[in-house]
Amino acid sequence: MIRRNKKIIGKQNRFFFIIPVVFVILGDEQPSVNFFKPFLPTDEREIIDSITQNGTERKRGEERLFNRYAYFIKEAIYKYSLSPEDAFDLYSDTIISAIEKIAAGSFEGRSSLKTWLYSIFHNKYVDLMRKKATNKNSIHQTSSISDLLLQVSDQTKSIIQKLVDKTDGEVLRQRLGQIGDNCRKLLLLWADGYSDKEIAGQMDYKTSDVVKTSRLRCLEKLKQLYRST
Amino acid sequence: MENHFEYIDGWFHETLSADDARQFEQKIADDPEFAEEVAFYLSAVQALKDEVRREKKETFRQLLAQNPSITNENREGKVTRMRVYQVAAAAAVLVCVFFAWYLFFSKSATPVEMADNYMSEKFKTLPVTMGTERDSIQDGFQLYNEGKYDSSLQQFETIIQKDTGNYLAKKYTGIVYLRLGNYDKAIEYFSQLEKYSLFANPAIFYHALTLMKRNQPGDKQKAKQLLQQVVDEDLEGKDVAQQWLKKW
Numbered sequence: 001m002i003r004r005n006k007k008i009i010g011k012q013n014r015f016f017f018i019i020p021v022v023f024v025i026l027g028d029e030q031p032s033v034n035f036f037k038p039f040l041p042t043d044e045r046e047i048i049d050s051i052t053q054n055g056t057e058r059k060r061g062e063e064r065l066f067n068r069y070a071y072f073i074k075e076a077i078y079k080y081s082l083s084p085e086d087a088f089d090l091y092s093d094t095i096i097s098a099i100e101k102i103a104a105g106s107f108e109g110r111s112s113l114k115t116w117l118y119s120i121f122h123n124k125y126v127d128l129m130r131k132k133a134t135n136k137n138s139i140h141q142t143s144s145i146s147d148l149l150l151q152v153s154d155q156t157k158s159i160i161q162k163l164v165d166k167t168d169g170e171v172l173r174q175r176l177g178q179i180g181d182n183c184r185k186l187l188l189l190w191a192d193g194y195s196d197k198e199i200a201g202q203m204d205y206k207t208s209d210v211v212k213t214s215r216l217r218c219l220e221k222l223k224q225l226y227r228s229t
Numbered sequence: 230m231e232n233h234f235e236y237i238d239g240w241f242h243e244t245l246s247a248d249d250a251r252q253f254e255q256k257i258a259d260d261p262e263f264a265e266e267v268a269f270y271l272s273a274v275q276a277l278k279d280e281v282r283r284e285k286k287e288t289f290r291q292l293l294a295q296n297p298s299i300t301n302e303n304r305e306g307k308v309t310r311m312r313v314y315q316v317a318a319a320a321a322v323l324v325c326v327f328f329a330w331y332l333f334f335s336k337s338a339t340p341v342e343m344a345d346n347y348m349s350e351k352f353k354t355l356p357v358t359m360g361t362e363r364d365s366i367q368d369g370f371q372l373y374n375e376g377k378y379d380s381s382l383q384q385f386e387t388i389i390q391k392d393t394g395n396y397l398a399k400k401y402t403g404i405v406y407l408r409l410g411n412y413d414k415a416i417e418y419f420s421q422l423e424k425y426s427l428f429a430n431p432a433i434f435y436h437a438l439t440l441m442k443r444n445q446p447g448d449k450q451k452a453k454q455l456l457q458q459v460v461d462e463d464l465e466g467k468d469v470a471q472q473w474l475k476k477w
Contacts, residue, residue, distance in 0.1 A: 062285065062288075067292060073293075088289075172273065191281050
């Protein structure tokens with residue numbers, strides 16, 4: 001049967017049999033994201049997996065990420081002629097931003113972790129230069145209120161923004177240190193992106209509903225402390 | 230007041246009912262106290278996020294202080310990543326090597342393979358004409374095409390007995406012998422045909438073909454000489470002979 005088929009294909013027709021195979025191998029069809037992900041180096045995948053976990057595992061992942069590419073700091077000093085402090089700030093902000101994105105599932109693995117991280121690093125360097133040019137010295141990343149108010153109309157945003165601008169951020173930070181360790185830890189975990197359920201697991205609360213109630217009480221406490229100023 | 234925070238928290242976590250969610254913006258516009266609560270909630274979130282970042286940065290600062298050498302070296306280690314495009318390039322190289330191999334070896338097909346291919350293409354069937362009157366040669370063709378080679382041979386040999394100078398009968402007798410693997414008899418008939426002075430006589434070409442197929446010691450060399458003769462003297466089968474000599 002095989003011999004018969006060989007005869008049917010014929011010598012001159014074998015090229016037409018092989019060529020489609022070549023196109024399948026070299027075709028311009030872009031593989032999907034999931035196709036690339038398995039090709040990340042094992043240690044990069046481990047770091048990403050750790051950061052998407054909870055508690056100490058996440059903390060370990062964050063530290064591994066920082067240590068892994070810390071040589072960027074030296075590059076920033078020599079390539080970008082930054083001071084050691086600015087280079088550290090630049091790199092730390094890059095890592096913090098990367099951690100937030102990885103934890104939120106924004107890292108798709110289209111490139112290696114290093115390439116992706118370096119693009120963030122470079123963009124932050126450009127921001128820093130721009131801010132320095134406009135005499136805004138701080139490159140410390142702060143979350144934007146407008147990011148949280150994306151869903152509301154411009155009019156509502158304007159009302160809230162004016163009220164937020166009146167808030168004394170420094171006093172608020174001081175009061176945060178006075179609300180008690182438990183409240184502070186709970187609120188910081190929440191601000192770090194942990195869900196109520198995850199916080200319940202970490203802080204030994206019985207349920208996520210208990211965490212939510214405690215969280216709102218802590219916010220209320222913070223408000224009372226702030227307003228009592 | 231706590232209920233305000235629950236409501237605000239529900240709005241930002243998108244857990245409110247559709248009605249409550251719709252009233253949120255209106256309430257901000259209508260109720261200054263509520264608007265202040267929303268502003269405080271957001272300020273607190275911002276302050277908390279800043280604090281989280283400050284703490285992380287402090288942790289990183291300590292890590293660096295504990296081990297300043299981490300900035301000196303690329304700690305990535307050995308890259309084990311299998312890049313997709315590298316794999317594709319390797320596959321492309323393999324395919325090219327395969328093609329090169331194929332083209333090289335396809336040029337140097339053996340004489341037996343060339344003979345086999347020719348026979349399976351040209352001698353699979355013999356040309357039966359569509360007519361009302363049938364002659365003995367056509368009957369031989371018919372038997373051949375039905376796979377009755379012995380009967381076909383008998384038919385052609387009978388014709389030769391009656392007409393010893395019948396060129397066609399001798400030609401097809403030689404072909405049937407070749408098909409049956411009786412190469413000596415085939416050569417005997419093709420040698421007889423060589424004596425015929427015809428406008429298109431494939432006898433020498435068939436003789437070479439039979440030698441290629443027989444493949445006994447000296448046959449290849451003799452076949453090559455005959456093919457060269459076909460080419461040089463512009464005899465029947467010249468085109469095929471030229472191709473074969475290129476691949477020889």
